[in-house]
Amino acid sequence: MDHSKEVTQLVGQLGSLVKEAGYDEIYGYQIDPTGEFYDDATIEKLVYKLLKAYKFELQDTKKHIIEILKWRRKFDPLSAAFLEKHAPKFDKIGALTLNPDGASGQKVVTWNFYGTIDDPQDVFGHVNEFIRWRVGLMEQALNMLDLNDADNDYMVQVHDYKGASLFSMTGDAKKASTSIIRLFGDYYPEVLSKKFFVNVPALMSFLFNAFKSFVAEATRRKLVMMRNGSELSEYLKGSGVPKIYGGSSGKPLDELKLVFDKSKIKLPAYVSYLLETKIANQVD
Incomplete structure (x- = not known):
């Protein structure tokens, strides 16, 4: 179905949404039509994503955009990503890799290791x-x-439960997990192509299947659970899949982990501008 009408309508109202929220950046892109870094083609694709997330209901999408803008203004996720120093204890429980020749939506992969x-x-x-x-x-x-590359406008998440136990799910762990799930659901719509759960213990498999029955069909189609991590290569294609997950490159995960370096990764121009501005203000 053609949704160009809804896209055009929403693009035409972005200025008023930015004014109401007091902020003009989503996913690293400036959405203020009067802004120096505004790009029509890219913003149309971003707007389409957001409309798709909310079933192309214009009023509902506008409400959520305002909420996302206000949250980004308050939380400042760009600083969390590129300016703040995080404790080394997190280094072994999360990773980012680039799967350069992966299939559509399989180039950027985030990893979570619970064991x-x-x-x-x-x-x-x-x-x-x-x-x-x-x-x-x-x-x-x-x-x-x-967003201008149909093969790289979505990402994949992998949750590895190897070595994990239900007994490790403390009250704080459940609180943190619940908070992140809610936060990603509210403020990062339509960015995942698939979410893989690998090395899932038998009891967790039962709970996972029970959980799937309560989520929307669109979400359910994105969730894939497997008992053995080596099966991941049947779904996640490309040379960037680590050997331990059945990848053909033979490279271990540690060699494929991306140590994020702003000098080596081309960020959206508006992100670079915002970061430079924040740094300059901190110096002042």
Whole structure:
């Protein structure tokens, strides 16, 4: 179905939404039509994504855009991603890789490792610290997408439960997980092509299947669960798939992890401008 009418209508109202929210950036792109970094073609694709997330209901989409803008103004996810220093304890529970020749929506991959957490209290005991780190990782991945490239306008998430136990799910861990799930659902719509759950223990598999029955069909189609991590290569194609997950390149995950470097990754121009402005203001 052609939704060009809804896209045109919403693009025409972005200025008023920006004014109401007091902020003009989503996913690293300036959405103020009068702004120096505004790009018509890119914003049309972003607007289409947002409309798709909310079933092309114009009023509902506008409401959510305002909420997203206000949250980004307050939380400042770009700082969490590119300016803040996060504790080394997070290094082994999350990663970002680039799968350069992956299939559509399989180039940028974020990884979460639940079995590597030695002390759940140390990781999840300070929920806000964990959330800022996890949002930062999401923003880094998001800024590697290209909305003008149909093969790279979505990302993949992998949740590895190897070594994890239900007993490690403390109250703080559940609170942090619930907060992140809600936050991503509210403020990062239509960015995932698939979410893989690998090395899932038998009991967790039962709980996962029960959980799937309660989510919307569109979301359910994006969730894939498997008992053995090596099966991932049946779904996630490309040379950037680590050997331990059945990848053909033979490279271990540690060699494929991307140490994010703004000098090596081309960020959207508006992100670079906002970061430079923040740094300059901090110096002043």
